[in-house]
Amino acid sequence: xxxxxxxxxxxxxxxxxxxxxxxxxxxxxxxxxxxxxxxxxxxxxxxxxxxxxxxxxxxxxxxxxxxxxxxxxxxxxxxxxxxxxxxxxxxxxxxxxxxxxxxxxxxxxxxxxxxxxxxxxxxxxxxxxxxxxxxxxxxxxxxxxxxxxxxxxxxxxxxxxxxxxxxxxxxxxxxxxxxxxxxxxxxxxxxxxxxxxxxxxxxxxxxxxxxxxxxxxxxxxxxxxxxxxxxxxxxxxxxxxxxxxxxxxxxxxxxxxxxxxxxxxxxxxxxxxxxxxxxxxxxxxxxxxxxxxxxxxxxxxxxxxxxxxxxxxxxxxxxxxxxxxxxxxxxxxxxxxxxxxxxxxxxxxxxxxxxxxxxxx
Numbered sequence: 001x002x003x004x005x006x007x008x009x010x011x012x013x014x015x016x017x018x019x020x021x022x023x024x025x026x027x028x029x030x031x032x033x034x035x036x037x038x039x040x041x042x043x044x045x046x047x048x049x050x051x052x053x054x055x056x057x058x059x060x061x062x063x064x065x066x067x068x069x070x071x072x073x074x075x076x077x078x079x080x081x082x083x084x085x086x087x088x089x090x091x092x093x094x095x096x097x098x099x100x101x102x103x104x105x106x107x108x109x110x111x112x113x114x115x116x117x118x119x120x121x122x123x124x125x126x127x128x129x130x131x132x133x134x135x136x137x138x139x140x141x142x143x144x145x146x147x148x149x150x151x152x153x154x155x156x157x158x159x160x161x162x163x164x165x166x167x168x169x170x171x172x173x174x175x176x177x178x179x180x181x182x183x184x185x186x187x188x189x190x191x192x193x194x195x196x197x198x199x200x201x202x203x204x205x206x207x208x209x210x211x212x213x214x215x216x217x218x219x220x221x222x223x224x225x226x227x228x229x230x231x232x233x234x235x236x237x238x239x240x241x242x243x244x245x246x247x248x249x250x251x252x253x254x255x256x257x258x259x260x261x262x263x264x265x266x267x268x269x270x271x272x273x274x275x276x277x278x279x280x281x282x283x284x285x286x287x288x289x290x291x292x293x294x295x296x297x298x299x300x301x302x303x304x305x306x307x308x309x310x311x312x313x314x315x316x317x318x319x320x321x322x323x324x325x326x327x328x329x330x331x332x333x334x335x336x337x338x339x340x341x342x343x344x345x346x347x348x349x350x351x352x353x354x355x356x357x358x359x360x361x
Contacts, residue, residue, distance in 0.1 A: 008068025019055040025154035027051030032150035033090040080120040084127025095143040099151045187265040190250030198264025206323035209316045220316045221283040223273040224334040228308045228342045230269035280315045287311045287345045308343035
């Protein structure tokens with residue numbers, strides 16, 4: 001209900017300005033159309049109320065309503081009814097009548113689509129019937145030059161204003177969609193890419209490396225990072241402290257890696273990094289430097305707390321069938337880092353080379 005209310009208030013504010021413009025120009029048009037018919041004084045007063053006071057009354061009515069969105073749709077139907085009423089009052093003068101009906105139809109379809117267009121048309125018909133019962137049709141007057149010129153401001157200005165409102169709405173919706181997409185791909189605690197978003201980027205990087213297997217663009221590595229004994233930190237110091245550690249690591253990753261590096265939170269206390277166009281030697285240096293700097297961090301909340309990292313690295317291999325194999329090698333290297341003492345960087349390819357050397361010896 002609160003979301004509907006906010007949406008209704010936004011709609012009411014947008015329509016407030018457009019209603020003021022449309023009804024002011026409409027007042028000009030209807031005045032020129034009914035003047036030759038010598039209407040009763042009450043018609044002029046009703047015309048002034050509709051053109052000058054109704055926009056403000058409609059806005060306050062919607063703003064103070066429990067559900068402004070529904071109230072504004074009701075206001076639009078009242079606009080449609082009054083538009084039909086004035087068409088009859090003008091004795092169906094061709095050009096003024098066509099302009100008023102067309103502008104209202106355009107307004108209704110822009111706000112509520114075809115369904116609301118048909119609803120507005122039905123209410124307009126009811127307004128015409130009500131107007132015809134008060135102003136019986138004697139003859140359809142011809143549109144005069146003065147009435148033609150009185151139609152031009154509404155005909156030219158109102159569509160421009162409505163188009164601008166629709167453009168702003170579309171622009172706002174597009175921006176909100178992009179923001180929601182970014183939020184759906186971002187880890188809320190660290191501000192890094194979440195698991196799914198990082199995996200998408202890993203597949204993109206894997207395909208890029210496959211296209212350039214023999215030059216610098218085909219080099220690269222991925223790193224999986226695990227916070228050592230993170231469960232113990234949570235159990236000993238609490239989850240608030242654990243969240244601080246996670247945020248600190250996220251912050252350090254953003255500040256200490258290259259702009260081209262792609263960092264994400266893989267899940268829990270595991271983080272992941274794609275290091276494009278980097279040799280394994282340089283990747284090891286980068287990750288080892290990160291490990292050393294993180295181990296030196298202090299925590300004001302828990303001065304005695306010191307946290308270390310275990311990191312597994314895997315270089316891109318053109319023999320991989322898909323990115324999952326690349327990630328699996330990094331995961332195996334991380335497992336070895338954790339089972340051989342923690343607080344270290346282990347490279348999957350280096351480990352394989354050591355095994356081959358041991359066999360040959």
